[in-house]
Amino acid sequence: MKKIFIPLFLILSLLASCGKKKEVKKALIEDDIIAVKLVDVSHANSTEAIKASGLVGSLQEARLSFKTGGIIEKIFVKEGQNVRKGQLLATLNLTEINAQVQQANESVQKAERDLKRVTNLYRDSVATLEQVQNLTTALSVAKQSLEIASYNQGYSKIYAANNGVIVKKLMNEGELAGPGTPVFFMNASGANDWVIKVGVADKDWTRLRMGDRAMVKLDAFPDQTFTAIISNLSQGADQSSGLYQAELKLNTQGKKMATGLFGNAQITPSVIQKHTSIPIEAIVEGNGNEASVYVVENGKARKLPVQLAGVDNISAFITSGLAGISQVITDGSAYLVEGSKVKVVK
Structure with missing residues (x-):
């Protein structure tokens, strides 16, 4: 059965009122025997939902820039x-970049001429x-320089990497863009x-x-509530x-989305936690994840501190504090103090 968890603070006011009732009855119970009922400590699985908040964004976010400056x-x-x-989307002024490409191209041509001339001289035993x-x-270095200059020339323009929308234009015409600076x-x-x-x-x-x-x-x-998966x-x-x-990943259900929309998510984890479980009525007081329960020991009530993993509308899930304990007090716990004499009834 799917469990619905409620925050611990929703039960604290109840616990506080129980504490007040306990103070009123304290003078009476010191000499009285309090009738109580016991329930077995059990083990149960909990799938407490995880609550988180964040902003909507795109899977294909990109900050587009020029490789070279200009x-x-x-x-x-x-x-x-x-x-x-x-x-x-945008282009740089290519005057300087085109000049670099032309310069590299002419260096290649010169290196080819020099190599051809020296090769002929080497055949005549004039060159070494x-x-x-x-x-x-x-010649090899000159060709590589030409390749670099041509590559940079090609990346002096910005093209859209995918179908999409321009969310923000970060620079304007006439500005000096540095290499890698988002435009x-x-x-x-x-x-x-x-x-x-x-x-x-x-x-x-x-x-x-995942999933x-x-x-x-x-x-x-x-x-509207949207479904999503991790x-x-x-x-x-x-x-x-x-x-x-x-x-x-959101199922947008056809709604128009935009970067930066704020949302709250409630995630159902697939990893099931195993906890000690007791009825929520057994909890007598709490502060955050710390709480207390009563057990019977030699005919008297003994107060035990416990750590809570969470609660739902039926049970409280305990992470520590009940090692070796098989039963806890439910009915009558509101009237108990440490050492109260008790009588177990069914």
């Missing part, structure tokens, strides 16, 4: 514009083998390209697996927050 001559797109894969070898190397921030625009990126604590990260399902609520669509789990914590990032 003056931006022309930008062909605007912010918010949809683009196609391979579409020309070392001279031939040196000019052969010079555009681009997202893929397909319906299946959206994820929500959330941060989870290390103890929750260990419970998650685990989640329910997502976006502030932009308050009346598509990526980071293998290292973020240095600033200490959290591990999980990417949840």
